[in-house]
Amino acid sequence: MKKILTISLILIALIIVLPFITGLFYSPNNEIPGNYIGKKVEINGRMLRYYQTGNGEDILFIHGSMGSVEDWETLYPLLKDRYRMTAFDRPGMGFSDIIGDDYTIEGNVKIVWELIKKLDLKNVTIVGHSRGGAIALRMAIDYNENIKGYLLLAPTGYMYDDYNAGFFTTRMISIPIYGEGLLVFIGPIIGSGKVEKNLLRYMKGDEALFPENFIPFRKKLWNKAISLATRARQTDSYNNEIVKYVNQYAQIKHSVSIISGENDYRQIVMQNDRLAKEIPNSKYVKLKSINHYIQYARPNEVVKALDELSENN
Secondary structure (H helix, E strand, O other): OHHHHHHHHHHHHHHHHHHHHHHHHOOOOOOOOOOOOOEEEEEOOEEEEEEEEOOOEEEEEEOOOOOOHHHHOOOHHHHOOOEEEEEEOOOOOOOOOOOOOOOOHHHHHHHHHHHHHHOOOOOEEEEEEOHHHHHHHHHHHOOOOOEEEEEEEOOOOOOOOOOOOOHHHHHHHHOOOHHHHHHHHHHHHHHHHHHHHHHHHHHOOOHHHOOOOHHHHHHHHHOOHHHHHHHHHHHHHHHHHHOOOHHHHHHOOOEEEEEEEOOOOHHHHHHHHHHHHHOOOOEEEEEOOOOOOHHHHOHHHHHHHHHHHHHHO
16 A cells, blocks of 8 residues: 555656656747748747738738648738738747747737837738737727728637636646646647647538648647647636726727628627627628638638728728
8 A cells, every 4th residue: 555655656746747847948949940931030039930921011910829820821822912911920839939928918919019010011901810819909909000900800809718728728738837848748649639629620611611731730830839838828818818808899999890700619709799899880791601710711701801901991
């Protein structure tokens, strides 16, 4: 009995101590491989990956809860002749560094403002998808004359009951240093499957509209300890943050367009319905038989919305 107890204590100690030690020495490789698009820019001490293409009016894309500059690949060829498009990997995602509380909505907003200044973007249209829409909404509350308007694709804008959230799925992983260390061990075992499961939920019904390598590419890029830890932290902090902003949407002065898919999660559709009512003079399009990834399922609708924002502002 004493031997079993001793072995159990050793195992518990290893489960607790080993990830911390591993996390202390963990350093993500954020070098952009040669077969990937984009380059790096320094923003207040962290290096961010960004991709810029096209000529004309400025558009800045903000991807969702997990994502990268590739999330806008359907739009680049459709818009390149009349818009200069800039996309970036949010902190901790893709090949971008993360420091401190960069994972929060507020942290992301600060990064976006600095990126706009650093790249000298002018009269920018902001496009935010999913959690990127929440970041865009936070930006829209602070009136800025250098912003032309906002296009929100299936955005989250209120408290959200995330099925991924839980003690073992996010809270343990959210612990600084420990989370990364733990994911070094369990990420290769469960990370790839978790990424695929989440993507399939958001693609359901629209699978034929995605490129063949959509899931394999993201399983490879997203299944990184730092990316999974960042997603867990933003999930755990999201509801506490968003409640600070929801009563300010009526103050938004910029033009805002919202596109939602009827087959998306009911929570998101209901939030989009509510946003359209609370944001003054917003335009709302709800697409039939479409799920979460609007830019893949209906890229021409996104192009149409961007052209309308450009013409009317």
